[in-house]
Amino acid sequence: MEQRYILNAIDAALQAGADILAIYNDPASDFEIERKADNSPLTIADRKAHETITGFLCNTPFPILSEEGKHLPYAERSGWDAFWIVDPLDGTKEFIKRNGEFTVNIAWVHNSVPVMGVIYLPVKQELYFAEEQLGAYKLSGVTSRGGASLNELIASATRLPATTVRDRFVIVASRSHLSPETEVYIEDMKRLHSGVELVSSGSSIKICLVAEGKANVYPRFAPTMEWDTAAGHAIVRAAGMEIYQAGKEEPLCYNKENLLNPWFIVEPKRMKN
Template sequence: MEQRYILNAIDAALHAGADILSIYNDPASDFEIEKKADNSPLTIADRKAHETITGYLNATPFPVLSEEGKHLPYTERCGWDSLWIVDPLDGTKEFIKRNGEFTVNIAWVSHSVPVMGVIYLPVKQELYFAEEHIGAYRLSGITSRGDVSLEELMASATRLPAEAARDKFVIVASRSHLTPETESYIEEMKRQHAEVELISSGSSIKICLVAEGKADVYPRFAPTMEWDTAAGHAIARAAGMEVYQAGKEEPLCYNKEDLLNPWFVVEPKRMKY
């Protein structure tokens, strides 16, 4: 993938993050919360971030599939070999709670595989970016790119995974969607490992924690959509991890007829014999 497209996605994520923060940090804002058809919340920040991101991505040759955009029928999408998959504000519930655990997710998908991903945490000013040929990186304290090149961004960032030595098996789980199946998985891991630590977090941060090496596994036995995982999946892949369908050897794939993901587990890539 050409570097200009990665930089385009990074700029889109950073500017969308600034838009989100301008609403998030306004004490007078009520976020203009609406309910979508599936009863999930939608705020003015979701809509503004969507407009900003699509403004950047529409300048590229690739179509955009955004959570907050128009979802075209599969009869049209099936002809898209490459596309952007976007969640303008992942973790809207966390945004409404004002706990800071929300992200901007932008992925570039080629032939159903997420090969480039950008995730931005506006409150923490942390940027994750990855492409399958250059690897995965985390950059802290960034709010805009200016005229900095991709090589300069990579040089000032931390290459992932940046593993820290630990004597515990660390599981990261959803703060808002801890299902009985996930709890059963955690109990099984406790039987297999001497000491298990559980980290709860919101949004796509959970996938990033595994990509970083801060967590060993992220089980998700609850519904997610393609835009929830595509960017994190790209970052995980570039860091030597994978997002496997639960109980299978196959990873998640994208731009399916049904945009709902199967259950999955994020973990280091399995050895093939």
């Protein structure tokens, strides 16, 4: 993938993060919360981030599939071999709770596979970015690119997975969506491993924790949409890991007729028999 597109996505995520923070840090803001058809919350920050990101990405030759945008019928989408998939504010519930655990997610998908991904944590000022040929990286304390080239960003970033020594088997789980099936999985892991630690987090941060090496696995046995996982999927793939469909050897794929993901597990790549 051309480096200018990666930089475009990074700039879009950083600017969207700044726009979100301006609303988040305004003590007078009520976030203008609405309810979507599925009863999930939508705030003014979701809408503003969507506008900002599409403003950056519309200058590229690829169509955009955004959670907050118009979802075209599959008859039209099925002809897309490459496209952007965006969650302008992943973790809206966490945003409303003001716990800081929300992200900006941007991915570039080619032939149903997430090839490039950018995830930005506005409150922590942490940027994850990856491309399948370049690898996966994390930058801390970043609010803008400042004109830096991609090579300069990579030179100042930490390559993922970072070296992490763990004496426990770490499972990362959703802070807002811990399903009974996930609880059963956790109990199964406790029988297989001598020491199990459970880490709770919101949004796509959970995927990033596995990519970093801070967690061994992230099971998700509850509903998610393609835009929830695409950017994180690109990052874990570039870090040598995978997001497998639960109970199968196949990874998640994208631009399906139904944009709902099946249940999945984020973990190191499995050895093929």
